[in-house]
Amino acid sequence: MRIITHACPACGTVVAANELESRRVMKCPGLHCEEVHRFDDLEDEEREHFLENKDQYRI
Amino acid sequence: MKGLILAGGRGTRLRPITHTGPKQLVPVANKPVLEYAIEDLKEAGITEIGIVLGNLGREAIQEHLGDGTDFGVEITYIIQGNPLGLAHAAGCAEEFVDGDDFVMYLGDNILEGGVTDLVESFETGDHAAGIALQRVENPQQFGVADVDEDGTVKELVEKPDDPPSNLALIGIYVFSPAIFDAIETLEPSWRGELEITDAIQSLLDDGRSIDSAIVEGWWKDTGKPEDVLEANRLVLEDALGTVNGTIEDGADITGQVDVAEGAIIEDGAVVRGPVSIGEDVRITADTYLGPYTSIGAGSTIESAHVENTVVAGDATIRTSVKIVDSLIGESATIDTADDLLPEGKRLVVGENSQLKL
Numbered sequence: 001m002r003i004i005t006h007a008c009p010a011c012g013t014v015v016a017a018n019e020l021e022s023r024r025v026m027k028c029p030g031l032h033c034e035e036v037h038r039f040d041d042l043e044d045e046e047r048e049h050f051l052e053n054k055d056q057y058r059i
Numbered sequence: 060m061k062g063l064i065l066a067g068g069r070g071t072r073l074r075p076i077t078h079t080g081p082k083q084l085v086p087v088a089n090k091p092v093l094e095y096a097i098e099d100l101k102e103a104g105i106t107e108i109g110i111v112l113g114n115l116g117r118e119a120i121q122e123h124l125g126d127g128t129d130f131g132v133e134i135t136y137i138i139q140g141n142p143l144g145l146a147h148a149a150g151c152a153e154e155f156v157d158g159d160d161f162v163m164y165l166g167d168n169i170l171e172g173g174v175t176d177l178v179e180s181f182e183t184g185d186h187a188a189g190i191a192l193q194r195v196e197n198p199q200q201f202g203v204a205d206v207d208e209d210g211t212v213k214e215l216v217e218k219p220d221d222p223p224s225n226l227a228l229i230g231i232y233v234f235s236p237a238i239f240d241a242i243e244t245l246e247p248s249w250r251g252e253l254e255i256t257d258a259i260q261s262l263l264d265d266g267r268s269i270d271s272a273i274v275e276g277w278w279k280d281t282g283k284p285e286d287v288l289e290a291n292r293l294v295l296e297d298a299l300g301t302v303n304g305t306i307e308d309g310a311d312i313t314g315q316v317d318v319a320e321g322a323i324i325e326d327g328a329v330v331r332g333p334v335s336i337g338e339d340v341r342i343t344a345d346t347y348l349g350p351y352t353s354i355g356a357g358s359t360i361e362s363a364h365v366e367n368t369v370v371a372g373d374a375t376i377r378t379s380v381k382i383v384d385s386l387i388g389e390s391a392t393i394d395t396a397d398d399l400l401p402e403g404k405r406l407v408v409g410e411n412s413q414l415k416l
């Protein structure tokens with residue numbers, strides 16, 4: 001299974017695509033980081049792959 | 060070489076303690092479990108550490124460890140979110156690992172012997188992965204490895220009826236970046252998780268070499284209350300009896316008793332080591348602290364009898380009832396009901412608590 005992640009450009013915290021997708025827009029989970037992350041920050045191709053295989057990223 | 064510590068997981072078997080904090084911060088001999096993993100990695104020369112966080116205790120762990128400076132390491136946080144398995148956690152770290160080899164360490168495990176042997180053994184050959192093994196008496200309940208005389212793994216089997224050896228996989232691994240290709244080929248298992256043993260098996264199937272190292276000394280997974288007590292007991296066996304606090308004249312101390320700064324053991328108290336007493340703890344007269352007890356910072360133990368017990372910080376124990384084999388959470392109060400009428404115990408007990416009265 002392909003694992004897609006996004007690294008915060010401000011603090012370096014890495015966020016898994018499943019976390020981004022479940023919240024769509026989220027404050028960076030890095031403590032005291034003001035950055036906002038969006039599922040849309042992922043590449044088009046990564047988003048498409050994730051959405052096509054969404055069931056795999058759920059528990 | 061980098062380090063990856065898995066600190067997701069929901070800690071369900073440690074409820075109610077884990078209702079308010081992650082299991083990786085449960086104190087063992089007055090030190091959060093997670094810090095033992097960091098120390099082991101550091102001892103093996105690894106200072107770039109990724110910490111994988113789930114949904115629970117994200118802030119608490121980041122607040123405790125910060126960027127790692129206080130621990131002499133550099134920490135990157137990796138948010139896995141849902142617990143999709145150990146291989147998913149590893150996969151989330153690909154960007155952090157950035158082409159290096161890395162040690163993967165389950166954040167609720169404590170090892171007496173550290174990871175240096177495993178790392179050195181892995182580095183002597185051209186291996187795709189290395190696994191830590193320990194001899195167990197009940198291999199049927201573990202993932203088991205069959206290895207040749209050099210320690211190269213021939214076969215892995217999960218909870219076998221007919222185990223090929225008594226060598227169980229414990230939660231410590233070394234991986235080359237080849238693991239990421241293996242993870243990409245995996246499908247979620249029946250329980251909906253990406254299994255790390257499946258990833259290692261796929262490396263084996265591809266003819267890649269998997270090294271192993273047998274971990275000498277004890278190993279403890281601190282997933283359940285009795286495991287926390289056992290780990291606490293094992294760590295306290297090596298207590299040094301370092302006293303930075305105050306032991307009043309007339310306090311009766313035997314064995315190794317660590318007393319942190321600001322703590323006081325008052326005249327008339329009896330303490331039988333090994334015992335660990337955290338910062339600013341007060342042990343009053345008429346208190347008995349028995350072996351294998353850790354009292355967390357800021358707690359007060361007043362005229363009580365406590366042994367083989369882990370008390371987290373800021374707790375108060377003031378009762379004539381003997382407390383043994385117990386795990387007591389942060390800011391808990393155990394008071395006496397002796398003078399109260401009608402006679403009986405008074406309890407405010409949270410969800411999933413367990414009491415034996």
Ligand SMILES: [Zn+2]
Nearest residue numbers: 008011028033
């Ligand atoms: Zn950030």
